[in-house]
Amino acid sequence: MTSQRFRWTLVLAALVALAGVTHAQPDFSGYYENTTQIDQPEESDETLVSASKLRLDVQSGGEEGELGFRGNVNFLYYHSDLAINAEPYLPPDIVRVMRQFGLEPVVNLDRSRIYLDNAFLTWNTHGFTLRAGKQQLSWGPGYSINPTDLFHKKSLIDPTYEKEGVGAIRLDYRWGIGGQIAAIMAPGQTLDASGYALRLATYISAIGYDVAVTAHSITDSTSLDPTFLLPRTQRREALGLEFTGSLLGLGVWMEGNYNWMEDEDDFARVVGGFDYTLENGLYVLAEAFYNGRAEEQTPYPISDWMANLLYGEPVGPGWLMLGTRYDVTMLTTASLYAFLSPDETYMINPRLTISIAQNADATLFAGYTLGEEDGAFPGGLLSGFARLSIYF
């Protein structure tokens, strides 16, 4: 414990020292948040998970022609039991098969975790931006899922929550309002095992659309061998397209890619949607997702469920998401999202965000599933979350 504390003291000192390299006064900010989650399955006792998180951000320099640093370290501590029963999230048949394979549907958490979420050096000059280190590589306008983002995963219940950075070297060249060429290398154990990505984007001002083409060549480890249920590592090449703009007064977006896989069947993933704000301020959106990677019919195979549990991969042929958001008061926003799977299972995701002080928010949200127990959203689970965040 002492050595771990010493190690992280060194990490923090390194962060501050890196910020100092830029010869600019480092800015410190961050937040503390406490999240409590309660899972209430239909036929068993509830499970409680409670965690505290302290995020400390450091930023220094980064202006034109100057070396800059940005980063944050997260301190995460679980107050509750560390073995989380994943059984309520899975169809009973899948749990039975897992046990036949000697696998318990349990996710084990570490009591505490201290990690560099993002930490990168940045240098801007004449339209070029170089970033080296752990950073966000999020691409794509999709709300519920981003098929063209092969480096991060979103949570369906909390899709706008921040995601852990990815170690990479990234070079951007930007021109005009929205012109961009981005080249990314995410180092692996060898050059062949590393991930590479390219993005060519532009803003077409005549029609007001952002358009981008993306290409990836990465080592993918987000699936399992369906026979032996062992993690499968394979090369994955992908070509994607995305756009955002307006059509007939609606905000519209589309994002998709085609994936060539080394070991499994090639597949496509596409998400598209529109949003609109009514006269009374009610914001509505709809988004459809097609998932060509997973099995289309129930019962979905155990390998798909394991990939969902371990890597956040979507199960089933996709979903239709309908959402609405409304400012109940100036300081309170309510939203409701519903995910409808073609297998006739559903998830409802209500959310309430309250600004309780100038620098503090409270967020209450939940996930409730309905329908058959072998569908993509196995019916009968109610998960509730309460999160209090204080920013500094």
Next chain:
Amino acid sequence: MKLRILCTTVFALLMITCTTLADEAGQQWLSKIDDAESVPWSIGTMTQTITTTSGDERTFTFESFSADSGDVSLMAYTDPPRVAGDKILMLDGGDQVWYYMKRRDVTRHYAGHTLKQSAMGSDFSYEDLSTGDLQEDYTAELLGEETLEGEPVVKLKATPTPDGPSYDHLILWASTNDHLSRKIEYYDEEGLEKTLILSDFRTVDGRKTAFSMRMDNHRRNSYTVMNTIEIRYNEEPNARLFTKGALAEPIE
């Protein structure tokens, strides 16, 4: 019978002529207001204080930049820490909006009717914040002249063009002396929704400027005040600020 037809025709022609003259006068006033309010560029610091029905307040501070006579603008939030580093980029006179969230390092593109959404929970929507060309966005009808808070003003009814903002119409009062707006009422199909009052006029770099803008939301009984801390018109912002690429970079 012929006389009646003749009278009706003359009356109709007179009405059309009067309306056209009123419309022409309205358009001329829009042009004068545009000339008075449009600035080639600006750099400033502002606060935005939201006051709820229950009296709770939230204050945001941001740096503002505009260029191309308001066709492009950027708001970069500096306080409170919850939103510090977030930026709102508006192009094409506010028709296209990008919101950059620093903590997540992502940018979201807002277009179409999404621009009606409240900006930062305030009583200003994204389209209210845009400083586009009035003549491009509205046609105007002169309703008359009156006095407002001791200032002689013209009263105009401004109706959005087909590609203009989403309001049904605005009633706008502008000074006959300096041609600057003093008050704007925003109407939707249900009636009066919001009222904007501009006050505390000061002269900066030879331009008269409203240092206070208060937007009252009559549906929510809330209001938001935007106060200018400082502003200058004598320095052109770096054009790179008004690009998506610069959203993730610190402002020099």
